[in-house]
Amino acid sequence: MCHDSASSSYKRTKSYKPFTSISACIAAGGRLPKSATKQMDKAIDDATEHNRDFVTLYDRADWPHWSDQDRDCQNTRHELLIIDSNAPLTFKTEKQCLVIFGAWYDPYSDQTFTNSSDLDVDHIVPLKFAHGHGADQWTREQKEKFANDYDNLLLVQASLNRQKGAKGLDEWLPPNHQYRCEYISKFNAVMDNYGLNYIPAEQRIINKMVKACGA
Incomplete structure (x- = not known):
């Protein structure tokens, strides 16, 4: 079993x-x-x-995620915390492997957070969504690349990441209305870059969204 x-x-x-x-x-x-x-x-x-x-x-x-591909003790999550912080960082130890404090802007909520524990790393195109739209045929190496691709990652409020789950554009959009069109654009870009395909019902809804955004 x-x-x-x-x-x-x-x-x-x-x-x-x-x-x-x-x-x-x-x-x-x-x-x-x-x-x-x-x-x-x-x-x-x-x-x-x-x-x-x-x-x-x-x-x-x-889908191996949060890999430490360069073996510097900082996995994908913590490297993203380092790259995206708008303030000096505080690390857990002198080895500087784990980020504790900084300043990160979350476009989903339109808020800034200073404690890394308040944030999740969101896959713009969720792993499960990708799996159901063509990625189920990928090799483990391709899945790892997708799961750790910075172009598909955002630091966001943990509760919003969990609210979103594996939903696509037709089921969930960020509560920050001013960011929605950019979110739609990023989602579509990742889908295109990886050759993933919407089902017809999804595509019709997304076409209307793109048109409403003036793209």
């Missing part, structure tokens, strides 16, 4: 063989619990309803 770390059975299981992802477990002959099978059935129904191909179940573990 294949369980991810979010499963209630995960912590209760004492004897198990670890895998890097749910996909790897299934490939080795494992099977999903009934609850996950129901999720797959729902995904198939959703794909049929929207006239698109069914994609494999999304597994966040397949």
Whole structure:
């Protein structure tokens, strides 16, 4: 039986063989619990309803994120905190690996934050959204590149990032109205850069948005 770390059975299981992802477990002959099978059935129904191909179940573990690609002890999140701060930084230790304080403007809320713990790094095009719009066929290396691409990352208020979740343009826009057209433009640019495609119903709505923005 294949369980991810979010499963209630995960912590209760004492004897198990670890895998890097749910996909790897299934490939080795494992099977999903009934609850996950129901999720797959729902995904198939959703794909049929929207006239698109069914994609494999999304597994966040397949998308390595917050990598430290240059091995300097600062992962993608903390490098972004360093790059985007509008004030001198305070680090947790002298090694300067972890950023604690600075000043960051969040365009979603139109507010400035000084404590890094108040911020999440948002994927403009969410990983799960990308997965359902063509990225399910990518290699692990391609997924890692996408998950750590600065052009697809923004420091934003944590609660807004969680409110957005994996929603696309037709389901969520920043509460800061003045930033919405720029957000739409950035979202579309990432989709184009990575060859991702909207379903027809989404595309019709987004075309109207772009037209309203005067683009």
